[in-house]
Amino acid sequence: MTSFEEKFPSQNWELLKELAKNAKSQLSGNQKTEIVDSISPMPFEMLRDNPRFDELKKIGEEILRKNGAAAFMVAGGQGSRLGFEGPKGAFKLKLPNGEKSIFQIHAERLLELKNKYGKNIPFAIMTSPLNHQETIEHFEANFYFGLNKETVRFFEQGTMCALKPNGEPIFENPEKLALVPDGNGGCFRALSKSKTLAWFKELGIKFVFLYGVDNVLAKPCDPAFLGAFADSGKAAASKVVKKKSPEEKMGVFALKNGLPTVIEYTELPQNRIKEFDGGNIVAHLFTIESLEKLENEPLPWHLAVKKICGVEGAFKFEQFLFDAFPKLGSMFLAGVEREKEFAPVKNASGEDSPQTAVDLLTST
Numbered sequence: 001m002t003s004f005e006e007k008f009p010s011q012n013w014e015l016l017k018e019l020a021k022n023a024k025s026q027l028s029g030n031q032k033t034e035i036v037d038s039i040s041p042m043p044f045e046m047l048r049d050n051p052r053f054d055e056l057k058k059i060g061e062e063i064l065r066k067n068g069a070a071a072f073m074v075a076g077g078q079g080s081r082l083g084f085e086g087p088k089g090a091f092k093l094k095l096p097n098g099e100k101s102i103f104q105i106h107a108e109r110l111l112e113l114k115n116k117y118g119k120n121i122p123f124a125i126m127t128s129p130l131n132h133q134e135t136i137e138h139f140e141a142n143f144y145f146g147l148n149k150e151t152v153r154f155f156e157q158g159t160m161c162a163l164k165p166n167g168e169p170i171f172e173n174p175e176k177l178a179l180v181p182d183g184n185g186g187c188f189r190a191l192s193k194s195k196t197l198a199w200f201k202e203l204g205i206k207f208v209f210l211y212g213v214d215n216v217l218a219k220p221c222d223p224a225f226l227g228a229f230a231d232s233g234k235a236a237a238s239k240v241v242k243k244k245s246p247e248e249k250m251g252v253f254a255l256k257n258g259l260p261t262v263i264e265y266t267e268l269p270q271n272r273i274k275e276f277d278g279g280n281i282v283a284h285l286f287t288i289e290s291l292e293k294l295e296n297e298p299l300p301w302h303l304a305v306k307k308i309c310g311v312e313g314a315f316k317f318e319q320f321l322f323d324a325f326p327k328l329g330s331m332f333l334a335g336v337e338r339e340k341e342f343a344p345v346k347n348a349s350g351e352d353s354p355q356t357a358v359d360l361l362t363s364t
């Protein structure tokens with residue numbers, strides 16, 4: 001064991017060594033030829049067109065009245081494309097009636113549900129060590145936007161040490177490793193480690209709506225979606241939107257070797273892009289049993305090559321939450337209208353920016 005391994009036992013150095021080795025061979029093109037996966041489209045129906053829509057909505061409403069659903073937001077990303085200092089959720093959008101932070105917009109949706117169905121929806125927010133304190137301070141300073149503080153819970157996701165291209169760890173200073181969030185797929189591990197999953201169970205939660213902080217049009221615990229999922233008996237569900245064009249740079253739901261998953265647009269064979277629709281908007285439902293299963297399921301690690309702490313070509317390893325779907329096997333997809341349910345804030349300007357989000361928010 002080297003001195004830094006002893007000094008920083010929180011990191012899984014064996015795993016990092018393995019990942020560095022794989023990264024190097026991946027980048028040098030020396031990796032063994034992978035088995036070619038068979039992929040096929042995953043069909044879906046629009047939720048609104050379901051002939052049983054009203055009945056399914058009632059099922060979902062009953063779940064909400066019985067306090068059977070919780071909201072779980074992943075907000076541990078670094079939001080580097082937005083370039084805002086601070087948690088993305090604290091970013092303020094300029095709306096016609098004044099400014100509102102992204103967290104406020106999300107909190108108000110939960111408040112609406114509380115007013116309608118009479119129950120506080122437990123709200124778990126995953127942060128990272130880089131934005132945890134600021135996220136809590138934002139809620140504290142704004143009196144939780146009217147939510148009951150007792151039903152809001154924050155917890156941190158894990159981090160991984162960034163590596164130099166030669167596989168050595170990067171240090172911010174001699175006493176501090178360069179740690180980066182371990183990807184939104186770290187949410188299952190963190191949910192369990194932080195005892196938030198146990199909290200959900202104590203509260204009698206049966207279904208958990210998992211969403212990203214970016215989408216300011218997300219409808220948490222939408223009763224029709226909840227009811228349709230409960231009725232489907234599947235292990236997980238996702239809302240999907242139709243792509244704007246076959247070329248749209250968006251991950252799509254598909255079956256890979258017969259199992260549900262999301263395929264990144266870069267991985268779709270160019271001659272088959274028209275076959276695949278069902279864009280991933282990170283609006284998922286899980287049963288509590290599925291989340292319990294996922295706490296111990298290892299997900300794959302993905303490599304990103306970035307400049308970190310001044311080191312060009314540094315390795316960063318992340319897990320993606322959609323890699324959980326094939327582990328669960330069965331899944332229900334519900335198509336929704338993108339203009340009503342998808343307004344991501346990703347970039348500082350142009351597409352998927354605060355301006356496009358405000359335009360969509362004010363036109364619905």
Ligand code: UTP
Binds near residue numbers: 075077078157
């Ligand atoms: P993105 O993939 O858009 O990443 O995250 P990001 O870090 O927020 O933004 P960029 O790429 O640096 O510009 C999608 C969702 O997953 C969450 C984000 O907060 C967002 O809700 N996420 C991402 C995490 O919670 N943890 C992570 O480690 C990464």
